[in-house]
Amino acid sequence: MGLFGNNLKKIIQEIRVKSEYYSNDMSKEIDEFVEDLKSDYNENSAVIPEFEEFVQKIKHKLEPNDATKLEEFSTRLTRVKRCAKNGVDAMMELSRDHKKLTRASSRDFEEYIHP
Numbered sequence: 001m002g003l004f005g006n007n008l009k010k011i012i013q014e015i016r017v018k019s020e021y022y023s024n025d026m027s028k029e030i031d032e033f034v035e036d037l038k039s040d041y042n043e044n045s046a047v048i049p050e051f052e053e054f055v056q057k058i059k060h061k062l063e064p065n066d067a068t069k070l071e072e073f074s075t076r077l078t079r080v081k082r083c084a085k086n087g088v089d090a091m092m093e094l095s096r097d098h099k100k101l102t103r104a105s106s107r108d109f110e111e112y113i114h115p
Helices: 002-044 048-063 064-113
Strands: none
Touching: 002 064, 048 064
């Protein structure tokens, strides 16, 4: 029985090493996506206020129908900004959840290796 126990521990250790490798690799990818999204969002987040300011400056020069369309477009762009922010937040949450899951998984493996 001792031989089987040691062999099983060795197999669990090998699975743990592979699991940690894949998990760490995935964490790196997720973190890169988060940073890219945050960077892109921060770079472009000022566009909406600038556009809204521009709309306010020119809407009185437009036909009423065109001014209404421009304001509606501005509102839709604000929704796009909100969606982009939600996407950044979701990726950050995914990153946190993945790290928590990785730690929990590592603890589970430790319990089997060193009961």
